Amino acid sequence: MRALSIFPGGFTAAAARHVLGGGDVVAVLTQLADQSLLKVTDTVSGTRFRMLETVREFSTAHRERAGETGRAVDGLMAWAREFGTAEAQSVFGADLVPAAERVRAEQDNLVLALRHGLQRADDATVVAAAAVLAALWGVQGNFVRMTGLTKDTAWYLSHVRPTPRTAETTHTAVLLCAMADYLMRGPLPLRLLVTLRRLPPAPAGTLMGAADTVVRAMIEDLGALDALCASDEPLVAGVASGAASYVYEQRQDIEGALRAARTTLAVFGSRATPWMRAVAHSRIGELCLQLGRGEEAGAHLVETLAVLDALREPGVSSGASRVRGAMALANLQRGAVDEAEHWLEPAAHGEGDTAADLFMFGSSVRAEILLARGDVEEGLALWRRVAGRLRDTAGSGEATGELPGSASWALEVHATAVIAHARHDRLDLVPDLVGDLPGVLADLLDGPAAGPEIGEPVRGALLLALAVADLDRARRTADAALTAAAVRMIALAEALRFLREFQPTMSATHARDLAEQSDAAAYAEAGAAYAGLDRDALRAAASAALRARTAAAG
Numbered sequence: 001m002r003a004l005s006i007f008p009g010g011f012t013a014a015a016a017r018h019v020l021g022g023g024d025v026v027a028v029l030t031q032l033a034d035q036s037l038l039k040v041t042d043t044v045s046g047t048r049f050r051m052l053e054t055v056r057e058f059s060t061a062h063r064e065r066a067g068e069t070g071r072a073v074d075g076l077m078a079w080a081r082e083f084g085t086a087e088a089q090s091v092f093g094a095d096l097v098p099a100a101e102r103v104r105a106e107q108d109n110l111v112l113a114l115r116h117g118l119q120r121a122d123d124a125t126v127v128a129a130a131a132v133l134a135a136l137w138g139v140q141g142n143f144v145r146m147t148g149l150t151k152d153t154a155w156y157l158s159h160v161r162p163t164p165r166t167a168e169t170t171h172t173a174v175l176l177c178a179m180a181d182y183l184m185r186g187p188l189p190l191r192l193l194v195t196l197r198r199l200p201p202a203p204a205g206t207l208m209g210a211a212d213t214v215v216r217a218m219i220e221d222l223g224a225l226d227a228l229c230a231s232d233e234p235l236v237a238g239v240a241s242g243a244a245s246y247v248y249e250q251r252q253d254i255e256g257a258l259r260a261a262r263t264t265l266a267v268f269g270s271r272a273t274p275w276m277r278a279v280a281h282s283r284i285g286e287l288c289l290q291l292g293r294g295e296e297a298g299a300h301l302v303e304t305l306a307v308l309d310a311l312r313e314p315g316v317s318s319g320a321s322r323v324r325g326a327m328a329l330a331n332l333q334r335g336a337v338d339e340a341e342h343w344l345e346p347a348a349h350g351e352g353d354t355a356a357d358l359f360m361f362g363s364s365v366r367a368e369i370l371l372a373r374g375d376v377e378e379g380l381a382l383w384r385r386v387a388g389r390l391r392d393t394a395g396s397g398e399a400t401g402e403l404p405g406s407a408s409w410a411l412e413v414h415a416t417a418v419i420a421h422a423r424h425d426r427l428d429l430v431p432d433l434v435g436d437l438p439g440v441l442a443d444l445l446d447g448p449a450a451g452p453e454i455g456e457p458v459r460g461a462l463l464l465a466l467a468v469a470d471l472d473r474a475r476r477t478a479d480a481a482l483t484a485a486a487v488r489m490i491a492l493a494e495a496l497r498f499l500r501e502f503q504p505t506m507s508a509t510h511a512r513d514l515a516e517q518s519d520a521a522a523y524a525e526a527g528a529a530y531a532g533l534d535r536d537a538l539r540a541a542a543s544a545a546l547r548a549r550t551a552a553a554g
Helices: 013-020 025-034 053-065 069-087 096-105 107-120 123-140 143-157 167-185 190-198 207-220 224-229 234-250 254-271 274-290 294-311 319-333 337-348 355-372 376-396 406-423 431-446 456-477 480-495 508-530 535-553
Strands: 039-043 046-050
Touching: 013 025, 013 046, 013 069, 025 046, 053 069, 069 096, 069 107, 069 123, 069 167, 096 107, 096 123, 096 274, 096 294, 107 123, 107 143, 123 143, 123 167, 123 294, 143 167, 167 190, 167 207, 190 207, 207 224, 207 234, 224 234, 234 254, 234 274, 254 274, 274 294, 274 319, 294 319, 319 337, 319 355, 337 355, 355 376, 355 406, 376 406, 376 431, 406 431, 406 456, 431 456, 431 535, 456 480, 456 508, 456 535, 480 508, 480 535
Parallel strands: none
Antiparallel strands: 039 046
16 A cells, blocks of 8 residues: 555556566455455546545555655656556557547656656656657647646756667657647747757657658758658658648748648548547638638537547546637637537636636637627627736736737737727727737837747737727827828738637728728728738838837827
């Protein structure tokens, strides 16, 4: 009992052997269960044994007094090395759900083993535990845990010197942490990329091997992606096309990104495992949302949910609740308000999300539903509550925490709340939000917040918000020069492909109609001037427009 208490998450007979040593382990476990010292549960991942927490605490105290903790930790780490090496890539195979269940049942034990591995500088334990945990949390879409894992292990992984026995798990850990960091933050993390370059190539013909090939190419030359997208090896071509979709998106070519994402799905074809299909469908749905194609987005997001629902873990945030939220937005885009509300309810009660996350996202979608139904006062009040809460959080220095890209999310809410009030002629209710826009934009264009983690669509949304606020002021003061400048900013916001997930507020049609009705000539001239400009040129144009606005106001 002293030895077995090292496992916080219960254990299998195979795990118990590592801490009990020789003898008939099954007979020992059976005897303990017969005496009600262990609880026995038949699960989809096999028979598991667990102590009542009070019994475990009692046994742990005796283990520590007996000086046996070091030996028990040795056994735990030996088990983690064996389990992690065997299961690190299993969730990417054809039997996703059983594999995920096996890993999920052990995640508390793996986290403890990882902690001890880091403390003892045990490379084999760290890479095995990190690889299998990154695999599980990656397929679940658990960004919170993935962020923590990457933060805790990035430095250590960058200093690992793998042996032939640990090379594959090292590759898996480094690749998954690097790709997760890329998806959540933007640039590939330099420390992990340096590590990857000094590792031998991952095994060919595997998903990790294909990812290794693609990431190495991205390190050397982004242009090499084009050749890999046309590779005769389907896994390489599929992974490369998926990576290319993000590169195109960063270049503001959303149509190109969508074509690449569709290629990923087509190239994988019948070879795709459940997780590969889910990722491809999710990416297509996400890009369709950006383009305002709610019908197509919904069709792909439903396919994603078919996989993610099977991976849901009670009490833990996962990709499933976020996809349901995206389904609500997709239905709003196509005008299906009742269906949007249907999808919002389970999304807003997604298990494990923080109260702040639930409030912010669920209330934002609810605000758009109210506006779509014509309940303007309630809808605008809800947008003010969300924006006010985010503004107060930022002002206090408190981290919003759980939402990946939370800074971008706060800025999107800021812009959408202003535009919603402008559309209904109620900017008088949000003077602070309107007043903050020039300073926020200045920081995003030229100041300390001008880094790559904030995308151009966010800047475009804020520029659009400032433009509609200026048009409102110009209308009240009959200022033709201000009207023309604001209309040009709308054209620039369109060139930056401003965020348009939230409908009806962020409607591209409404923005275009507003600009044409205000000053059609200035709008057409600006649209022609900004067409074809790259990201840097568009950002420079936005900076110039903001400086000109400041000078005119002064």
